[in-house]
Each structure stands twice: as structure tokens, then as C-alpha cells.
Amino acid sequence: MKIYLNGQFVDSADAAISVFDHGLLYGDGVFEGIRLYGGNVFRLEEHLERLEYSARAIMLDIPHTRAELSEIVCETCRQNGLTDAYIRLVVTRGVGDLGLAPWTCPKPSVFVIASKISLYPQEYYDNGLAIVTVPTRRIGPAALPPTVKSLNYLNNILGKIEARQFGALEAIMLNEQGYVAECTADNIFIVHKGELITPAISHGALKGITRDAVLDIAEELKVPLRDSSMTRYDVWCADECFLTGSGAEVVPVIALDGRRIGDGKPGPITREVLASFRRRVLVEGTRI
């Protein structure tokens, strides 16, 4: 496998980052998880825009233009002969000294990994996931705004560990006020009385690229849509529920905290959204 690392393509065995890189020492950096479908990079511009915003938020200067980054992402896919892949684009603060100070890091590190992805097994798309709510709260905007897709994922990792302790693959994380924010690596939607509802970004969610795609799909399907506050009660009493993410795509949820959602099967709107998403990814995107 060829990895793009700071201007060169190197074998994965040689793709090494310094132990003094602040991405490693402090989680000081930003990243994107992107999908390649049939030779098209899905919503690449949107991913690069989000990366730029994340970098601006942490005062990190990305040493490339958007056009250059776009080419680097596409070339990494070409170098590996891939037409379908999961792409990880990372920009760290770079190598510095052992203190926190980011100004000791003169040059950000940039790397891109394009690899096959292990998705949820097909049975979860057919039958749905049972998820739980975990005790760990999503970090609030006064600490690290959850809209920043930073390398600092410990909060979500604690949520993921707790999900596993409860025997679930994904979990709802609440915000500090107790409202549903999102899942550990996915956004969440419910369907209630024909309306599609998702927590507002201001409630502590990442502005997911897949979430945005589903907002467009709702318009196409003429399903009324609302982004608002959401409690666990709203999810327990929903007719349908699904999660969205670049890795997960659109995955149905059929239970939360031991309560069956709807009739305990993936619902009709969820199925329509998933089908529309699968059609879109084949035609939307940047040709590599």
C-alpha cells in the first residue's frame, strides 16, 4: 500500500511519523474520513472545506491549497489502484519539542491513507442495529467545539468502550444539557409521524457530510425535515431511527437502551433514504 506522506508516496512500512509530532503527543491536528465509490470521491469539496474550517479553528495553517489537497487525495487512490475505498486525510501540527506550545512546530505533517474499509456487515443494513446511550457526554462547545474534526477523539473513544461494555456497536452520546448530540462516530436521525428529525448542530454534533447528503435526500423524497433538540424519549418513541457517517453510510437502528424502536425493523423511510444514498454516491463526486 502506498501512503502519501509530506510530499512523497511511500510504502506503508516506511510511512513513519516522528515521536515528536504533536499530532501524536497531544492529538494536535485535524482530519477527514472520506469515501471513494466507483472511482468518484464522494463530496470531496465539502470534506476539504470542513478540514479547512477545522484547521482555522485550531489555528493550524494547512500547507496546501484546496486544489492541491484534492489532487493529493485523488493521486493516493490512483497510486493504490483503488476504485472503492475509505480515505483518511490527516494534517497534524508537525514535529516540535516536548512542550504543548504549537509554535515550536514549524511544519505541519500531511498524510493520506486510502484503503479498503470493513463496513458494518450487511445484516445490520438488512436488520438494523441495537444501540445504547453511554454515560460519557459529548464535549461541549465551550471546551472543544464538536464541529472541529480534530485528532482529539478520546471523548468518543470512551463512548465506544462503554458501548461495547453494553454489547452495542454504536452509542448515543448526550450533550452536557442531556440532549442527544450524536453517536461516537455517526450522526443520528429519527422519523416521527412522517417527519425526519436530527439534532441541531448546536446541540453538539459534527456537521456530517453524510448528514448533509441525507438533508438533500429528504428534500428529494419530499419528507418534511426538522433539526432541533432531541431527547432519549424522542428516540425511544420514534417510528424509525438511523445513523449516518462516511464509514457507516446510512444504517438502520431498531432499538435504543433495550426499547424497541417502531416495529423493531428498519422502517420504510430509512430504506428509501439508504437506497437514494447508494444511488447518489455512484454519480456524485470528484472523478479520480
Ligand SMILES: Cc1ncc(COP(=O)(O)O)c(C=O)c1O
Ligand atoms: C463524531 C462524529 N460524528 C459524525 C460523523 C459522521 O460524519 P461524516 O458523515 O462526515 O462522516 C463522524 C464521522 O467521522 C464523527 O466522527
